[in-house]
Structure formats: structure tokens, C-alpha cells
Amino acid sequence: MTTRTRIEVHGTVQGVGFRPFVYRLATRLGIEGDVRNAGGHVVVRAAGAADPLAQFLASLRDSAPRHARVERLEVAPLPEDVTLGPGFAVAESVPALPLAAQPPPDLATCRDCLRELFDPGDRRYRYPFLNCTACGPRATIVADLPYDRASTAMRGFPLCPACAAEYRDPADRRFHAEPIACPDCGPRLAWWGETPAHGEDALREACAAIADGGIVAVKGVGGYQLVCDAGAADTVSRLRVAKNRPAKPLAVMVPDVDAAARVSLVDSAARELLTSAAAPIVLVPRRPGAPVAEEVTPGLREIGVFLPYTPLHHLLLAELARPLVVTSGNRGGEPIIVDDAGAREALAPVCDGILGHDRPIWARYDDSVVRVVRDRPLVVRRARGYAPAPLPLPVAAPEPVLALGAELKHTTALAVGAAAVVGPHTGDLEDAATFAAFEDAAHKLCEVPRVQPRVCACDLHPGYLSTQYARRWPAAKRIAVQHHHAHVAATAAEHGVREPFxxxxxxxxxxxxxxxxxxxxxxxxxxxxxxxxxxxxxxxxxxxxxxxxxxxxxxxxxxxxxxxxxxxxxxxxxxxxxxxxxxxxxxxxxxxxxxxxxxxxxxxxxxxxxxxxxxxxxxxxxxxxxxxxxxxxxxxxxxxxxxxxxxxxxxxxxxxxxxxxxxxxxxxxxxxxxxxxxxxxxxxxxxxxxxxxxxxxxxxxxxxxxxxxxxxxxxxxxxxxxxxxxxxxxxxxxxxxPVNDGGISYGQAAVAAARLAGR
Ligand SMILES: [Zn+2]
Ligand SMILES: [Zn+2]
The missing domain is CATH 3.30.420.40 (ATPase, nucleotide binding domain)
Structure with missing residues (x-):
């Protein structure tokens, strides 16, 4: 006897290879039906015998792809008049959007892609933009949901026949990999320096400039970065002047975990973080005698270390085979630069060349920073790789709330129902440039899920630009939250603690x-x-x-x-x-x-x-x-x-x-x-x-x-x-x-939701 059922899979299930996984699972178990992205979740319609169907349901939850996170399955009988099959299909996406849907965070290059990157026989050998359903850019290239190529920054790159075949083949690991690309059809590197160059030549010019003691601006995944040899004291000092950053420590990218261990003391918790899909900067004790200039971390015993997380970074590190300073391309507390014109204007005068490419960055994401305390990872800056994954709220917001944060290490959060989405960190909200980045981030936060926040939450401080922004809401729709109440509420909300605390x-x-x-x-x-x-x-x-x-x-x-x-x-x-x-x-x-x-x-x-x-x-x-x-x-x-x-x-x-x-x-x-x-x-x-x-x-x-x-x-x-x-x-x-002010917006959201709910 055949059972017919409709399954909604909620959680982080888009942009992580979930539909191909469902397809393979269904085909293996002889289930008929289809799977599609619908807004922020995935809908599966399945028909099969009771046993295989039960196994199918269990596997959806338990054997999901590595970067997927299944929060819940909603299972309901399928109406009689719906016909399925024969076979199992990956259907077109349904554009209807539930609230608070957000693009998935970016994922560091996976092992399979890395193998191809350095395999001379592979058609993507040394291609700086290769990716698959398990890795690659996500939040930084998405302008809308559902997460399909047509709504990403890759829509300007029509697929070549070879890529199109992979994209359509359910057995391929690039089946529906939205940012799929190859040297024939995808983005290309460009070098803007003394002698402009493209492709492999551009990479060679950039490496030569860095090896020569130069500073190179590199277009990363969530913004431009400034890169130089971490062992060259003079260059690092020059970089500090260029960035107007006299003392703050700089992060160092190393080729692999072994290299990280030569620079710093890496324990198992740090190792796990370094090699995770989020690939954050991890703060670890600096190893005495590390091959890194003192100027990188002046007077400090800790150093921020991270591993290459895009094919381009892997190529740079493999070529240069030394620790590199990789820091956000900006000045002082300003937002990281994302557009090519801005890079040429602001960064060209302070660097020795720009290694860019023609894939636009649609959302600004800095690198995340994490430290380990008592074996627990504590996020210091939550950005690329972590944001904008939703976080739970202890009390559901009866109506959408935009929490505007404070001033330093600024973030914005959107609360919808029992979830809050915290946008990426946009710098210290003290000047026009950061304010523009904040407005842009706040707009994107609401635009993708098409939410109109009717209520805002803000700090008590009337002088913060974020508080001034709050005046766009009528007084009755503004919820002012004391700064330190927001701090401790953020921690309480994250852990779902029972009140009072x-x-x-x-x-x-x-x-x-x-x-x-x-x-x-x-x-x-x-x-x-x-x-x-x-x-x-x-x-x-x-x-x-x-x-x-x-x-x-x-x-x-x-x-x-x-x-x-x-x-x-x-x-x-x-x-x-x-x-x-x-x-x-x-x-x-x-x-x-x-x-x-x-x-x-x-x-x-x-x-x-x-x-x-x-x-x-x-x-x-x-x-x-x-x-x-x-x-x-x-x-x-x-x-x-x-x-x-x-x-x-x-x-x-x-x-x-x-x-x-x-x-x-x-x-x-x-x-x-x-x-x-x-x-x-x-x-x-x-x-x-x-x-x-x-x-x-x-x-x-x-x-x-x-x-x-x-x-x-x-x-x-x-x-x-x-x-x-x-x-x-x-x-x-x-x-x-973060316990710092980067966590304020989430705390404000938790407080505002509770006040609105009258609890
Ligand atoms: Zn991959
Ligand atoms: Zn191609």
C-alpha cells in the first residue's frame, strides 16, 4: 500500500546541497514525488510504501548534508487530487516567501573542490572560483530568495554546456550548485597595477608584488582585503599607516593547520574552528619565534590566525607559501569596501596593485573572529560563515522588530516570530560611510524576506546614529532598551535560560x-x-x-x-x-x-x-x-x-x-x-x-x-x-x-519581543 505525504523541512536547508541529497535518498529508496525550495524551506512531496517512507523521513533528519541544519519536519498527508511521479524530480522553486527567510552563510572551499583546484587533469585546475553544493559563496552573492542562480550575482554568467550538464545531473556533486562556474563560463581574475593582466597572469602579478614586499588589495568573497607578507616588518608598518590602524592586531592567513601550528599554539578546539566551513579568524596564543613580524600583533601574546577559505586564497597561499596578513580593505573603523570603483579610489593609492574579478559582491561580509575559552568557542565578531543564520528568540515577537544596535562594532537584527536574524558587523557607526553601510545592511535584512518592521528597538543613548535612525518610527513604535540590559539579555536569549536571571x-x-x-x-x-x-x-x-x-x-x-x-x-x-x-x-x-x-x-x-x-x-x-x-x-x-x-x-x-x-x-x-x-x-x-x-x-x-x-x-x-x-x-x-556591542542588536530584539508580547 502506498502512503502519500507532504513534508516541509525547516532550518538551514537552502544552498547546502539539500535538494540533491533528497533526490539521491528518494531514488535509492524507491520513493516517488518531488522536492523544491519554497522561500526559506524545502518542500518534499513523497509517495512510497510505509517502510521506505519511514526510512526516508528519518534520513531527512539524520543524514542531511554536512552544512545543513534541519530544525524541524512538518509532515502532513498529501491531498488526493495531487498526482506524483513517475520517479522523483527536483522541481522549480516556489517564490512565495515565509518571514525571516535568509540566504545561507558562505562556506569555505570543501575538500573535493580543493583536490580539483590542484589537479592538473581537472577542467577547473587552478580556477579561482570553483565551488559546489557543499561550498562556495552564498550570503555574499544573494539578492533574493529562493536561493537560485537567477537571484544571485552569478546570473550574469550563463552556464557553458559542461557546467549546465553538471548542474542538471542529480548524480553530480554540482547538481543545482547555484554559483557553479568554470574557466569557460565563470568570473575571471584581473590585475590592476603597473601592467594590467587577466587570469593566471593576474595571479602571478599579485604574487610577485606581495613577494616583493608590496601590499595588494584582493577582492575577497564579502569585501576587498589588504594582503601582504606577514614576515615583512616594513610592509606591515606601511599597511598600518595605509589603514590608519596604528595598533589593533592584524589577522594572519596561513596555508594549512600545520602552518598555523608553526605560528601559534593550536589546540583541538582551535583546530576544529580553523577547519570548519565558517573558517573564522581564531585568536590563539602566538608561538615564540613565529615567522611573523612583531608589528602584526604589537605587544600582544595572542594572534588571529585563519586558513584559506576561497579557491583564490588557496592559490595565493600555495604560491607564496608563507603567512600573509589578510585584513579588511578599509581605513580605521570604516566599512569594508565591496565595489570595484570604491577599491580603485580608496585602496589603489595605498597599495601596490589590485587583484580583482568580475563577480559582484552583493552583501558586505567581514571575516568572523572567534576565540576559545575553556574549550568553548566564543564569537568575537559574527560575520562571514555565521551570519545571517537565524538564532532563536526565547519569546516570539508578535510583530516584526528591527533592532538597531548601538554604535561600536555595529550590527542590526531583525526579529520575526521566534527567530532573530543578526546581520553582519558593519564597523563602528560613527561616520557617514559606516552609516551608509548600516542602512544598506538593515535594508537587505528586511528586503530579502520582504518584512516591514513596524516596531524598532534602539539604545537609550540619544547621540548614537542608530538611535537617531530609530526616529523614523513613530514614538509609540520605538522600544528603547538599556545598553547593559541588552547585553545580558543577548546571552540569556542565546542560551534560552529561564527567567529571572x-x-x-x-x-x-x-x-x-x-x-x-x-x-x-x-x-x-x-x-x-x-x-x-x-x-x-x-x-x-x-x-x-x-x-x-x-x-x-x-x-x-x-x-x-x-x-x-x-x-x-x-x-x-x-x-x-x-x-x-x-x-x-x-x-x-x-x-x-x-x-x-x-x-x-x-x-x-x-x-x-x-x-x-x-x-x-x-x-x-x-x-x-x-x-x-x-x-x-x-x-x-x-x-x-x-x-x-x-x-x-x-x-x-x-x-x-x-x-x-x-x-x-x-x-x-x-x-x-x-x-x-x-x-x-x-x-x-x-x-x-x-x-x-x-x-x-x-x-x-x-x-x-x-x-x-x-x-x-x-x-x-x-x-x-x-x-x-x-x-x-x-x-x-x-x-x-558576541559579548561585545556586536551582540547588542540581538539583545534588543529579545527584550523588545518580550515587551511586545506582554511577558
Ligand atoms: Zn566544494
Ligand atoms: Zn562552465
Whole structure:
């Protein structure tokens, strides 16, 4: 007897070779019917005997292709009047779109394609754009769903007969590989330099320029990149000037895992990440004596390493056989450049040639960055390879919400029903160029699934460009979410924790609901709201935002104006700092603090790290937000040491951590800066543990969610996770969602959805 059924497969099932997989499975089991993409999911209509059909259903879920993720199957009987067969067919796509459908993330070159790339007998030998159903560009070339060639940037490349045959052959691994291409019909390399060239010649020119100590702009998959020899100190310094990026570490691409192990200490977790389909930049300890210039990671013990993830990168690395700096093609915090004209205008003057091609980039994707803490991968920047895969929301949004994020490391999120899609990181939202990239990303996020978000979520800070953008919605349709509530809600939402929960946000700066800047907060939270339970003591930010760039100023702020609990840090203890600084600057800051001139108060943990870094002589000026904390962690080098003194007070119904005893102890304890840096980290572990334990008891919960950029610090996070776990609490930190401001939009979406749902 024949059973007839209709199956909807939901999850990441488009652009991952799912339809060919269904075809092969059905053919093998003798099932008749068809399979098609429908919006964001796949619909299978199947008829067969009960046993094979049951096996078919089980295999759909259990044996799906490597990069597919089947979230659920919806099975229903097929109406009588539908006729199927004979045989099994891959049908045309149905363009009707469910909400929140998004293109799949890009996938690194697979092993089969890699073999062809270096096989002289293969017709795609050394072809820089080969791909298949298991690998290749996806989100970066898609303008619409369903994911078909006609809606990708490949539509300008008609298939040659050989590619067309592969595309149509269900037994071929390129069956319905939408970006399929070959040297006869696909995109071509071009070299814009002294002597323009194409194809293999273009590659040769680019390699020669890099080998010669040059900087080459390479058109990658989600944007242009600047590439140079990582061992050439002078070139790396020149690259830093070109990018206007004096200090921030640069990522290094190496040919393979063995090469990664020569540059860095790669454990099994890092190895798994490096070789994953997302192929992110992985932050790992730098190996002493690594064949990489010190200028790549100045003063740091960590290095960002990644493997080639497109055929073009594989060819470059195979040719040059050395670590290469591969960094986004942009200046400062500006968005990565995606168009050829922009590259020629902005990058040509600062590089020695451009290696481009004629496949357009339709969506801007930076490389993702991940670090491993206690064997868990923690995403630091979620972009290529991860975004825009949807993430679950704990409370479904009753209507679509566009969450506009904050300012630094900006992202936007779209919440539809019980899912949120976080767009790729578009840089620091501080100028017109980044704002344009943000508008473009927000537009794409809504356009592909054809969603009109009637509600927006934004930060409390009225000065952020993202908050100003929110004014496009009527006041009644704007949901303002406190920055640190968004941080801890992001972590809670990602892990689907039960409410209420304790939120610990250690962060740079975010506007609090009392008009001061927050950043060292313990919140008793639900998704809808929170009560502030504890905070770090305040200190003035002398000169406001200027203090962020100058940790030495922050140190003066703590010396002259730390919140008063009856004790001061005797300035003579800070003699090394004070004698290092221009006495006029010290006097100016002292006057500003005494008179409260342009000295907003903040309870930020990040700023306390700044002050400590300056007091220890580790960092007086920060080339980027958070540099002082990064250098302080590097100085501590994972070291041990007893915690310094610390004290809690009660003030206005809150617990307050008073860092004055800590700073006094820091300056009078003596010993090498490295040891003091480590002891400071261990102090904060104790403080956080004490406050979180107290908050958990008050709330009657065991759940603690960590958030905020300070938790990018592995030494601190490892300590806090260990200590709170030992105290019997269940601790969560952002894993798929960054703890830094890149995760704010997702947290805003979770909060807004819960408020709209009235829960
Ligand atoms: Zn492949
Ligand atoms: Zn072809």
C-alpha cells in the first residue's frame, strides 16, 4: 500500500546541497514525488510504501548534508487530487516567501573542490572560483530568495554546456550548485597595477608584488582585503599607516593547520574552528619565534590566525607559501569596501596593485573572529560563515522588530516570530560611510524576506546614529532598551535560560537609566526588564569621550575623583605615572575633576581596566577602544597571584564595588607589572563572584548571564566562569553572539519581543 505525504523541512536547508541529497535518498529508496525550495524551506512531496517512507523521513533528519541544519519536519498527508511521479524530480522553486527567510552563510572551499583546484587533469585546475553544493559563496552573492542562480550575482554568467550538464545531473556533486562556474563560463581574475593582466597572469602579478614586499588589495568573497607578507616588518608598518590602524592586531592567513601550528599554539578546539566551513579568524596564543613580524600583533601574546577559505586564497597561499596578513580593505573603523570603483579610489593609492574579478559582491561580509575559552568557542565578531543564520528568540515577537544596535562594532537584527536574524558587523557607526553601510545592511535584512518592521528597538543613548535612525518610527513604535540590559539579555536569549536571571555586564560605556554612564553592573533581570542590584563605583571621565582614547587620563580620573567612600588613593603612590605625564596635563585634569567640568561620571569596568593599565605603565594611550584592557590581559599572561584588596559598600539601595582599596594595594604592593596585572584580574573575579552570588540569592535563581565587552578578556572570563560554577551557579556567556556591542542588536530584539508580547 502506498502512503502519500507532504513534508516541509525547516532550518538551514537552502544552498547546502539539500535538494540533491533528497533526490539521491528518494531514488535509492524507491520513493516517488518531488522536492523544491519554497522561500526559506524545502518542500518534499513523497509517495512510497510505509517502510521506505519511514526510512526516508528519518534520513531527512539524520543524514542531511554536512552544512545543513534541519530544525524541524512538518509532515502532513498529501491531498488526493495531487498526482506524483513517475520517479522523483527536483522541481522549480516556489517564490512565495515565509518571514525571516535568509540566504545561507558562505562556506569555505570543501575538500573535493580543493583536490580539483590542484589537479592538473581537472577542467577547473587552478580556477579561482570553483565551488559546489557543499561550498562556495552564498550570503555574499544573494539578492533574493529562493536561493537560485537567477537571484544571485552569478546570473550574469550563463552556464557553458559542461557546467549546465553538471548542474542538471542529480548524480553530480554540482547538481543545482547555484554559483557553479568554470574557466569557460565563470568570473575571471584581473590585475590592476603597473601592467594590467587577466587570469593566471593576474595571479602571478599579485604574487610577485606581495613577494616583493608590496601590499595588494584582493577582492575577497564579502569585501576587498589588504594582503601582504606577514614576515615583512616594513610592509606591515606601511599597511598600518595605509589603514590608519596604528595598533589593533592584524589577522594572519596561513596555508594549512600545520602552518598555523608553526605560528601559534593550536589546540583541538582551535583546530576544529580553523577547519570548519565558517573558517573564522581564531585568536590563539602566538608561538615564540613565529615567522611573523612583531608589528602584526604589537605587544600582544595572542594572534588571529585563519586558513584559506576561497579557491583564490588557496592559490595565493600555495604560491607564496608563507603567512600573509589578510585584513579588511578599509581605513580605521570604516566599512569594508565591496565595489570595484570604491577599491580603485580608496585602496589603489595605498597599495601596490589590485587583484580583482568580475563577480559582484552583493552583501558586505567581514571575516568572523572567534576565540576559545575553556574549550568553548566564543564569537568575537559574527560575520562571514555565521551570519545571517537565524538564532532563536526565547519569546516570539508578535510583530516584526528591527533592532538597531548601538554604535561600536555595529550590527542590526531583525526579529520575526521566534527567530532573530543578526546581520553582519558593519564597523563602528560613527561616520557617514559606516552609516551608509548600516542602512544598506538593515535594508537587505528586511528586503530579502520582504518584512516591514513596524516596531524598532534602539539604545537609550540619544547621540548614537542608530538611535537617531530609530526616529523614523513613530514614538509609540520605538522600544528603547538599556545598553547593559541588552547585553545580558543577548546571552540569556542565546542560551534560552529561564527567567529571572542575574545579569553581570562588564563593559566600556553605555547610557544608564539615570543619565550616567554605566559599565560595571549587576542586574536582576527578565527579558522584559531589570532592577539594578549592584554597580562599580563611579569615576569621572575627564574630557568625556577623550578619556576613552587616553587611559592615562582615566587613571587621573580615579586618582582625583573616584566616588568617595571615605578613602583616597594617595597620589604619591602614583608617582611613576605622574612623573611620566606632562605636569600641565595633570593640572588641567585635576582642575576639571575638582570643578566637575566636562567630567561625566561612569561606573564602567572597562574604564577601570584603562586606569589600571596606565597606573602599571602598560598603556597610556589607546589606539582603539579597549586596547588598554587587551594589553593588560597580555601583560598578565594568564599568571597566578593573590587578589588585591577590595571592598563593597551599600549606597542608595545598591551594592557598590569600591576600587580605591584595590588601586591603593596595586600601587603599594610592589613587584613586576605582569604579576600585578594578573592580581588585578583575580581581584575582579572575586568581586564579580561576590556580587553575582549575592544577587542570585536575592533573586532565588542559580542562573547568571555574563555580557559586555570586558568579558572578551579570556583570563577574566575563565576565572569568573570557574568561580561562579564552583559556587553552585549556572553561568552563561555569549558563544554564538558576541559579548561585545556586536551582540547588542540581538539583545534588543529579545527584550523588545518580550515587551511586545506582554511577558
Ligand atoms: Zn566544494
Ligand atoms: Zn562552465
Amino acid at each position: 542575574v545579569g553581570v555586564a562588564l563593559d566600556g560605556l553605555g547610557l544608564g537609566d539615570d543619565g550616567t554612564f554605566w559599565g560595571g553592573e549587576v542586574l536582576l533581570a527578565t527579558f522584559r526588564g531589570y532592577r539594578r542590584f549592584a554597580r562599580f563605583a563611579t569615576a569621572p571621565l575627564p574630557g568625556g569621550a577623550a578619556a576613552i582614547r587616553r587611559p592615562a587620563r582615566m587613571a587621573l580620573g580615579y586618582l582625583f575623583g573616584a566616588e568617595d567612600f571615605g578613602e583616597r588613593v594617595p597620589p604619591e603612590l602614583a608617582e611613576p605615572l605622574l612623573s611620566r605625564l606632562d605636569p600641565r596635563e595633570v593640572e588641567v585634569v585635576r582642575t576639571m575633576v575638582d570643578r566637575g567640568l566636562n567630567c561625566p561620571l561612569s561606573s564602567s569596568a572597562g574604564r577601570l581596566f584603562d586606569a589600571v593599565a596606565a597606573l602599571l605603565g602598560v598603556c597610556d594611550d589607546a589606539g582603539y577602544e579597549g586596547e588598554a584592557a587587551v594589553r593588560l590581559e597580555a601583560a598578565a599572561d594568564g599568571g597566578a597571584g593573590a587578589p588585591l584588596a577590595w571592598r563593597l559598600h551599600r549606597r542608595d539601595g545598591l551594592w557598590v564595588y569600591d576600587p580605591v582599596p584595590t588601586l591603593r594595594d596595586l600601587l603599594s604592593a610592589g613587584g613586576p607589572a605582569a604579576r600585578l596585572a594578573a592580581r588585578f584580574h583575580h581581584t575582579l573575579v572575586e568581586v564579580v563572584t561576590a556580587l553575582a552570588t549575592e544577587a542570585a540569592a536575592e533573586l532565588g535563581t542559580r542562573t547568571v548571564c555574563l555580557g559586555g565587552g570586558v568579558f572578551q578578556n579570556a583570563l577574566l572570563t575563565t576565572g569568573v566562569l570557574g568561580s561562579l560554577t564552583a559556587a553552585g551557579l549556572e553561568v552563561f556567556t555569549g558563544q554564538r553572539i
